[in-house]
Amino acid sequence: MARKSLTTSLRNLRVTAVPFLVLLSLHAVIGSGHDYHDALRKSILFFEGQRSGKLPPDQRVKWRRDSALHDGSTVGRDLTGGYYDAGDNIKFGFPMAFTTTLLSWSIIDFGRNMGPELKNAVKAVKWATDYLLKVTAVPDVVYVQVGDAYSDHNCWERPEDMDTLRSAYKIDGSHPGSDVAGETAAALAAASIVFRSRDPAYSRLLLNRAARVFDFADRHRGAYSGSLRSAVCPFYCDVNGYQDELLWGAVWLHKASRRRRYREYVVKNEVILHAGDTINEFGWDNKHAGINVLISKEVLMGRAEYFESFKQNADDFICSILPGISHPQVQYSPGGLIFKAGGSNMQHVTSLSFLLLAYSSYLSHANKVVPCGETTASPALLKQLAKRQVTSILSCSPLTRE
Template sequence: MFRWVTLTLTTTVGRGLRIWIRYGRRIRSTGTTLAPTWQAETAAALAAASIVFRSRDPAYSRLLLDRAVKVFEFADYHRGAYSASLHSAVCPFYCDVNGYQDELLWGAAWLHKASRRREYREYIVKNEVVLRAGDTINEFGWDNKHAGINVLISKEVLMGKADDLKSFQNNADGFICSLLPGIAHPQVQYSPGGLIFKAGGSNMQHVTSLSFLLLAYSNYLSHANHAVPCGEMSASPALLKRLAKRQVDYILGDNPLAMSYMVGYGARYPQRIHHRASSLPSLVTHPAHIGCKAGSRYFLSPDANPNVLVGAVVGGPNSSDAFPDSRPFFQESEPTTYINAPLVGLLAYFSAHP
């Protein structure tokens, strides 16, 4: 039975098209909406965080889990895509193209892992088909959680604890096979220099997120003493780990251009990234207002950005390993949080396991 709870979940959005046209200092607007996609994502994050703090701060861990449960209940009750009510603010750049269904499964999977409550396992089994768990199994990112769902749930199957969730392992195995070099797949390719490449913009988001899942599944397989059969090939834990590390090495400079795609790292890195705060003069050097169209001179300037955004990872090279290092080529030169976030996990692991 649904229980009403009082929660405040604030989301700040920028009006994408207006901001895109106006290359000036950032403007923001807020909107109030029922956004189950964001709420289910928040529930997943809170549940995951509760695991992190379970032994170090049990009281805080319980609080996080309690909030995760309530936020998930709200998201599940108010099903729908956030772009239905925020279309003018989030589209065309961040429309909820993939829908809300995968986020609900993602939230339930993390709640099951964090709470061990049977109700979430039953929710996953009951909604596997309704919420399209098997769709687009080789996608994982800000708008699509399918591959992550399958990998996360597969751990229990691999350890012999959840045979009723076997279909998720089958999906995860299919995802892994689709990423192996030498196996033809219509959606995943490799550049001549060895970089994972998927059609669409900001390719490095796919590189970091898919590599993170490769590493996670490698660890699950290792604990289960298992490998993934892929036709005539077999994907061992060691192979998956090497594939993930190869992508990290490419990002940090081991590539045909000998360029680090992390700003501020290495001898050579992108100088003209598509980022307003990095490319516009600071308030210290230019305290005056920059008008609506006045930012174009900085956008089109051939000069390097005056403010180095250390640590930011850009969209990266194209399928031929070429990189223009130019602000107008935003798909290659724009950094995003959803590129950096999975990379932090990869770097943390390989730093601890050189």
């Protein structure tokens, strides 16, 4: 397989492995003839294979060795650690932060279903957050990438042997990147919930840093692909804009801190930051559906009527992807697999399926359903739709055939 096609496939896998991981963790809920335990283990193990830096003694992927031990030396910072992207030796901060946010959300909502793999999932989060703390150590600066994508993509080599450029790229007050900074704040805030009872001191550190990074993202607004176009485009160029990441970061800070300022920020900026736009999109570049589903839990629990419009957006999202009445942007294969135009379709399948399961759980606890015209979307229906996607992903089943 050519380097480009393999890299694209692996990039898709790494960015979407988290929601897929959660789908696997729900074997007890959705049931199947597949070995979900083994698939879950391998999904988390994949993260260990992507580790950069000095590897820990309990590293399970034994063929991987220490690598990129001097990252950041060109700028006088320690930027070692984190995860490589796909089949590359680049560390792209934007998708890495999104992956961290989703893995944290997975643990928060479904960790009880992960069994013995929960501890490894938590370690995967910490491997990412330790790195995110390094890249945000200087106030009003975020290092968003280590490595030159062009030289790396022209040289196929394992990270232990790489001799390509390890350039460090940053955003700051003069070169804004509200998208990547907002996502980084979201990742740190979500992870602070994961460690709240496991390591309270570390949790407080994550939350305080999340607040500082979010303030920077909000004060210095702009897209990082505008500031660093030659480095990040066309690889993780922000097409959707930075507004959704600001709202996404504020929602996670609200959830993690319960501070009034973040609740008021979300309410005040709902329209300004376009919470109701592209409601059936969710991925590293577009957080709209995730924003609406995440915050709707509070409405369904009867605790936040001021977020009611977000719940309406979440209901509209559900209706927009139901088979038979789905939005023109969402189609289904003859076998029932979600299809959205563009590349990396499994990114859409796994991310949207994760939201289906999360919303199904919220609806079930509130004893609610979603009215979609003549159709009613029950929690069971949403679970069944997600199950259908998982079955298609795990095997070449009749679901993907004509």
